Amino acid sequence: MAHIQEKQIVYRGEKIKLVRRPHMKNIRVRISRPEGEIVVSCPYGVPNSQWQWALEGVWPKMLQARQQYLAGQQKQPKYNLDLVAEVQKILPRCQEITGVQASSIHFRRMYSRWGSCNTRTGRINLSLNLAHKHPMCLEYVLIHELVHLLERNHTPRFHGLVAKFCPFAQEAERHLRE
Numbered sequence: 001m002a003h004i005q006e007k008q009i010v011y012r013g014e015k016i017k018l019v020r021r022p023h024m025k026n027i028r029v030r031i032s033r034p035e036g037e038i039v040v041s042c043p044y045g046v047p048n049s050q051w052q053w054a055l056e057g058v059w060p061k062m063l064q065a066r067q068q069y070l071a072g073q074q075k076q077p078k079y080n081l082d083l084v085a086e087v088q089k090i091l092p093r094c095q096e097i098t099g100v101q102a103s104s105i106h107f108r109r110m111y112s113r114w115g116s117c118n119t120r121t122g123r124i125n126l127s128l129n130l131a132h133k134h135p136m137c138l139e140y141v142l143i144h145e146l147v148h149l150l151e152r153n154h155t156p157r158f159h160g161l162v163a164k165f166c167p168f169a170q171e172a173e174r175h176l177r178e
């Protein structure tokens with residue numbers, strides 16, 4: 001493993017981090033996550049004048065990007081659920097209500113859906129974004145996916161079953177849209 005050099009420095013009165021990497025081709029400036037620090041990365045041997053020149057060109061933009069990033073971080077989400085613990089709590093009840101069992105539950109980064117169900121294997125995937133929604137949403141989505149084990153498609157029968165097993169389905173839908 002090649003050695004990476006990291007150094008805290010002050011540039012134009014701001015604390016930034018200079019990182020030198022052996023196998024790098026270009027000079028790169030970015031905002032680190034989650035610290036929100038301006039980080040300059042450059043190959044070994046690049047003279048200070050050269051990375052400073054590169055940084056100078058993007059300096060106002062980086063200050064603005066850092067400010068935006070830090071401001072965004074302060075907007076804490078209202079909910080931050082421990083999804084695994086929550087599901088352990090509600091799964092037995094949801095399975096009892098629906099009368100079906102999932103073979104396994106997985107949490108994944110999902111972009112356009114809140115959950116999915118493989119009706120052949122019984123595997124259910126739930127979106128990690130549910131952690132930031134009202135807790136009723138997790139239960140609603142879980143019931144929705146379990147009902148797919150009874151009715152594969154979104155037919156009137158499917159929606160009827162979801163409404164029967166989950167009286168707060170509409171309210172949960174509303175929270176999901178928020």
Ligand SMILES: [Zn+2]
Nearest residue numbers: 144145148154
């Ligand atoms: Zn569905």
